[in-house]
Amino acid sequence: MKMVRLDKQKFNDFIRELSVEYSVYAPGKVSGKTGFIPVESGDEIDFTSTVTDMSAKSIFFPHSEVLFEYDEDGIRAAQTSHRPIAVWGMRSCDARSLVMLDRVFGSAVQMPEDEKFQDPYWKEKYNTSLIFGCACNEPLSTCFCNWFGGGPYNNDGMDVSVVDAGDVYLMEPVSEKGTDIIGKLSCYKDAAEEDKALAAKLASDADSMMIAPPDTDGLGERLTALFDEAVWEEISAKCVNCGACTFSCPTCHCFDMQDEGKGSRGKRVRIWDSCMFPIFTMEASGHNPRALSSARVRQRVMHKYSYYPENYGETLCTGCGRCVMVCPVNLDIREVLKRINVYNEQEK
Amino acid sequence: MSMVNNLRKTIKELLAEKKIDLFIVWEKGSLPLSATPLFITSEDEADRAVFDITCGNNLSVYFTKDRKQFSDKKVGIAVKGCDARSVVLNILEKQIDRRNVVITGVPCHGVLDKKKVLDKTDGREVLEMIDDGDTVTLKGKGYELSFDRSEILSSSCLACIYPDAQECDIFIGDARAEIPNENRLKEIKEFEALSSSERWANTRAEYEKCIRCYACRNVCPSCYCNVCFVDQNDPGWIGNTCEFTDSMIFHIIRNLHVAGRCVECGACERACPMDINLLQLNRKVAMEVKDRFGDIAGLDINGKPAMADFREDEKQDFIMG
Amino acid sequence: MANSYIPLQMKVQRIEAEDPDRTLRTYDLTFVNESEKEAFKYLPGQFCEISILGKGESPFGIASSPTEPDYLRFTVNRTGSVTSDIHYLRNGDIVGMRGPLGNWYPVDDMKGMNVLIVGGGFAFTTLRSLLIYLLDSRDDYKDITVIYGARNPDLFIYKDEIAIWKQRDDIQFHLTIDKPVDGWNEKTGFVPTVTQEVAPSPEDTLAIVCGPPVMIKYTLPVLTELGFPDERIFTSLERRMKCGIGKCGRCNIGSKYICIDGPVFSMAELKNIPEAF
Numbered sequence: 050m051k052m053v054r055l056d057k058q059k060f061n062d063f064i065r066e067l068s069v070e071y072s073v074y075a076p077g078k079v080s081g082k083t084g085f086i087p088v089e090s091g092d093e094i095d096f097t098s099t100v101t102d103m104s105a106k107s108i109f110f111p112h113s114e115v116l117f118e119y120d121e122d123g124i125r126a127a128q129t130s131h132r133p134i135a136v137w138g139m140r141s142c143d144a145r146s147l148v149m150l151d152r153v154f155g156s157a158v159q160m161p162e163d164e165k166f167q168d169p170y171w172k173e174k175y176n177t178s179l180i181f182g183c184a185c186n187e188p189l190s191t192c193f194c195n196w197f198g199g200g201p202y203n204n205d206g207m208d209v210s211v212v213d214a215g216d217v218y219l220m221e222p223v224s225e226k227g228t229d230i231i232g233k234l235s236c237y238k239d240a241a242e243e244d245k246a247l248a249a250k251l252a253s254d255a256d257s258m259m260i261a262p263p264d265t266d267g268l269g270e271r272l273t274a275l276f277d278e279a280v281w282e283e284i285s286a287k288c289v290n291c292g293a294c295t296f297s298c299p300t301c302h303c304f305d306m307q308d309e310g311k312g313s314r315g316k317r318v319r320i321w322d323s324c325m326f327p328i329f330t331m332e333a334s335g336h337n338p339r340a341l342s343s344a345r346v347r348q349r350v351m352h353k354y355s356y357y358p359e360n361y362g363e364t365l366c367t368g369c370g371r372c373v374m375v376c377p378v379n380l381d382i383r384e385v386l387k388r389i390n391v392y393n394e395q396e397k
Numbered sequence: 398m399s400m401v402n403n404l405r406k407t408i409k410e411l412l413a414e415k416k417i418d419l420f421i422v423w424e425k426g427s428l429p430l431s432a433t434p435l436f437i438t439s440e441d442e443a444d445r446a447v448f449d450i451t452c453g454n455n456l457s458v459y460f461t462k463d464r465k466q467f468s469d470k471k472v473g474i475a476v477k478g479c480d481a482r483s484v485v486l487n488i489l490e491k492q493i494d495r496r497n498v499v500i501t502g503v504p505c506h507g508v509l510d511k512k513k514v515l516d517k518t519d520g521r522e523v524l525e526m527i528d529d530g531d532t533v534t535l536k537g538k539g540y541e542l543s544f545d546r547s548e549i550l551s552s553s554c555l556a557c558i559y560p561d562a563q564e565c566d567i568f569i570g571d572a573r574a575e576i577p578n579e580n581r582l583k584e585i586k587e588f589e590a591l592s593s594s595e596r597w598a599n600t601r602a603e604y605e606k607c608i609r610c611y612a613c614r615n616v617c618p619s620c621y622c623n624v625c626f627v628d629q630n631d632p633g634w635i636g637n638t639c640e641f642t643d644s645m646i647f648h649i650i651r652n653l654h655v656a657g658r659c660v661e662c663g664a665c666e667r668a669c670p671m672d673i674n675l676l677q678l679n680r681k682v683a684m685e686v687k688d689r690f691g692d693i694a695g696l697d698i699n700g701k702p703a704m705a706d707f708r709e710d711e712k713q714d715f716i717m718g
Numbered sequence: 719m720a721n722s723y724i725p726l727q728m729k730v731q732r733i734e735a736e737d738p739d740r741t742l743r744t745y746d747l748t749f750v751n752e753s754e755k756e757a758f759k760y761l762p763g764q765f766c767e768i769s770i771l772g773k774g775e776s777p778f779g780i781a782s783s784p785t786e787p788d789y790l791r792f793t794v795n796r797t798g799s800v801t802s803d804i805h806y807l808r809n810g811d812i813v814g815m816r817g818p819l820g821n822w823y824p825v826d827d828m829k830g831m832n833v834l835i836v837g838g839g840f841a842f843t844t845l846r847s848l849l850i851y852l853l854d855s856r857d858d859y860k861d862i863t864v865i866y867g868a869r870n871p872d873l874f875i876y877k878d879e880i881a882i883w884k885q886r887d888d889i890q891f892h893l894t895i896d897k898p899v900d901g902w903n904e905k906t907g908f909v910p911t912v913t914q915e916v917a918p919s920p921e922d923t924l925a926i927v928c929g930p931p932v933m934i935k936y937t938l939p940v941l942t943e944l945g946f947p948d949e950r951i952f953t954s955l956e957r958r959m960k961c962g963i964g965k966c967g968r969c970n971i972g973s974k975y976i977c978i979d980g981p982v983f984s985m986a987e988l989k990n991i992p993e994a995f
Contacts, residue, residue: 079606080602080603080605080606080671081672082606082671082672097519097520098520099522102670102671103608112608112609112638112639113637113638113639113640116723116724117723117724119771123727124724124725124727124771124814126721126723126724129721153964153965154965166722166963166964166978167720168723168963168965169720169721169723170723187538189522190428190522190524191428191522273992276992276993277992286434286436287433287434287435287436287459289458289462289612289615289616290462290615291610291611291612291614291615291616291668292609292610292611292612293610293612293668293670295610296608296609296610296670297670302965302967303966303967303968304960304961304965304966304967305637305960305966306723306774306775306960306961306966307630307633307636307637307774308771308772308773308774309636309638310771310772311772312772313771313772315771315772317723317771318638319966320609320637320638321608321609322966322967322968323610324967324968326611326628328624328628329958329968330957330958330968331958332956332957332958333776333797333798333799333800333801333958334797336931338957338993342462344993348970351972351992352967352970355973356970356972356973357973359973360973373427373428374428375612375670377454377612377615377616377664377667377668378433378434378454378616379426379427379428379431379432379433380433381426381427381428381433383427384427630774630798630799631798631799631802632799633799
């Protein structure tokens with residue numbers, strides 16, 4: 050497909066042009082932490098971190114979201130249609146995470162044809178969105194996107210792939226929507242052959258910076274086979290069951306629904322929840338099927354690397370490494386998976 | 398013999414002499430700035446034990462979390478001065494049986510705050526860190542930086558006056574008693590000097606960052622309620638959204654729940670993925686408790702936590718204003 | 719786009735206490751909006767989320783049968799905060815309802831077969847739905863056997879209907895209580911034991927089991943022992959639920975979600991799922 054080049058000096062023009070039709074989100078800093086924020090000009094964008102502290106999922110699935118409001122006159126659904134969203138600067142790990150989440154918030158695999166079970170709050174934002182990726186030239190030591198089919202230059206889930214090539218951004222449409230927008234905007238020129246060669250070189254350089262992954266073939270089956278093993282007590286011993294990993298994770302999507310109101314007026318809100326919390330599965334009777342920390346840690350690992358793959362054919366992990374960075378006790382998911390590999394071999 | 402070797406030797410001896418079933422300590426983590434908790438049950442694992450500037454976790458938390466996994470075991474635990482106070486507090490609150498724990502003090506010279514490190518590197522990833530006791534050197538792609546180690550220490554350490562365990566069974570080296578620290582109350586006094594609106598604005602800016610992951614609560618050895626008030630839904634005391642009012646109420650109530658029980662170890666602040674300066678309110682309350690009741694949480698194993706005690710000569714002016 | 723998070727409005731039409739302690743109450747709800755009533759199609763075994771606005775939602779199995787078109791029936795045990803508020807409802811009050819959710823008992827497969835229904839305690843709700851559904855086309859099915867157990871005689875729900883069912887000669891209806899009580903003329907003993915005694919031949923028979931987890935856990939092996947193949951034993955499971963539509967991630971057992979893959983599972987399916995019991 051056609052590659053174009055955008056001079057960084059014209060970046061503000063580009064964002065302005067994009068803003069005509071879209072609400073533009075891009076990496077930015079809020080109180081010292083990076084995440085995706087609404088921007089109106091290129092100057093607000095902060096590209097210092099390879100992986101933003103908070104993932105891009107919150108653009109489409111915010112921490113707290115009103116589902117409906119109610120009062121004496123009845124129930125009114127919160128508005129689900131929005132001005133379309135364009136995201137600039139999404140790394141491949143986050144762009145892929147949205148594809149994974151869309152399978153859940155779209156019709157779940159169990160009911161592929163049943164629109165009734167689509168999540169309107171997610172769908173109407175995500176379906177109309179436009180995602181400009183940003184390839185990683187400097188992957189971090191915590192990045193492990195290459196473990197599960199991704200990579201620093203992977204384009205899954207993007208509409209337009211973007212390469213930061215010094216003074217210019219090199220952009221290439223990946224989807225039909227991407228082709229349309231590249232056709233519409235005016236602030237760039239066609240890329241030259243040298244540009245294409247440079248993009249290819251940067252891509253292979255980035256790939257070579259990634260650490261070779263361990264063998265993860267058959268991981269889901271291995272996990273299932275180890276379900277009742279003591280290895281989970283060993284793995285979970287240090288976990289303090291906070292939700293830092295799940296809240297920073299771009300693919301964790303469990304939520305709670307809570308009513309907030311007084312008298313006859315109020316609203317129902319969905320709020321990020323975490324399988325790490327004991328009350329997540331606590332039943333009204335007091336019975337808790339996952340009362341033990343080991344069962345909760347196992348659930349998180351199984352969901353990502355066994356259950357979701359069983360339902361959708363790929364892991365629910367993009368290897369962004371955020372959970373590795375935020376864990377207050379350094380329970381490193383990569384070490385967990387390596388341990389699972391070895392434990393299995395000990396068994397044989 | 399180095400301190401760490403002594404620590405490892407001690408662990409081996411305790412296990413060999415069957416004085417303990419388990420020893421809780423730190424080992425090298427998977428990242429240059431992080432140590433990770435280690436549960437040692439056999440002598441050959443003892444050589445993995447470390448203690449250095451990265452060992453910020455307060456390991457006493459493992460006595461009180463929901464699994465109560467050590468309830469029938471004899472447990473040895475490595476403690477910094479602040480961690481030792483947590484163990485003592487947990488003993489006073491009957492969460493730990495004094496007879497079943499071997500408190501093993503290690504000489505602490507402060508632990509790092511990752512946020513301060515990343516400020517030094519402008520957010521660039523740290524691939525290697527060397528701490529020679531005075532100077533810390535950070536290395537990453539295309540940079541190497543050296544500076545005084547005090548510049549990256551946790552705010553709890555900068556204000557610390559009990560770096561070493563005051564109550565312990567074994568100390569690796571010579572334990573220091575209370576040390577002078579002119580910065581003890583510096584941060585709090587600066588905060589108090591602000592106008593009420595400035596204090597509110599600062600506090601609001603901090604607590605607006607909260608994502609309600611509860612890492613602060615869950616790494617805290619003093620936070621062990623079976624059902625935390627924030628998790629109760631009948632009645633639901635407070636909302637769980639990230640709106641400032643919900644978050645602020647959570648933190649204020651937690652702050653008051655640990656009044657007289659917070660040992661100012663700073664584990665909450667270091668665990669916070671959003672870098673909220675959680676210790677500020679806690680230290681303010683700890684200072685109030687000290688002023689009013691003369692109590693420092695977890696210092697005196699023969700004492701009583703301030704909020705669990707009443708003396709007739711206590712200041713009661715707050716009741717009548 | 720359809721929005722499955724929005725509750726429909728239902729009016730409380732009838733309330734009846736099922737036990738002397740009044741911790742179990744049955745509610746008949748009618749649709750406020752007639753067009754919603756027309757669109758609401760369900761089968762025995764499905765459930766709904768009942769909302770008390772301001773308090774929250776809880777899932778309840780539908781106790782009425784689709785052959786009873788005038789109302790939706792639910793029996794509510796008072797345990798938590800939502801169920802307490804449901805118990806405060808009066809006739810004419812409005813509640814929210816989302817549904818029907820989940821899958822259903824294999825009623826099509828039951829045609830021309832014998833059916834064994836094993837139930838316990840207040841989990842008899844969806845089994846009532848099933849029983850009424852079968853009885854309303856009685857000729858489509860062969861023998862129907864019901865085994866229903868409760869801790870004591872007070873804790874059976876739908877006592878008036880049980881009395882009628884007991885009279886019928888086209889169903890075998892066995893009641894049992896855990897421990898003997900004066901004046902009790904039916905069976906005594908736990909459900910698994912009674913099942914062993916009175917279950918029909920597994921030949922051409924489908925078994926449906928629904929009750930407290932411990933009852934299910936010990937009844938399923940009995941059926942297996944009696945020769946029921948895994949594909950013809952079905953049970954209904956419960957977990958804490960929120961969204962009911964497979965998004966919120968909490969009611970899973972293994973890779974299956976109770977809310978959309980269940981609540982009804984065959985024994986053959988459960989054998990491959992960890993943490994089902």
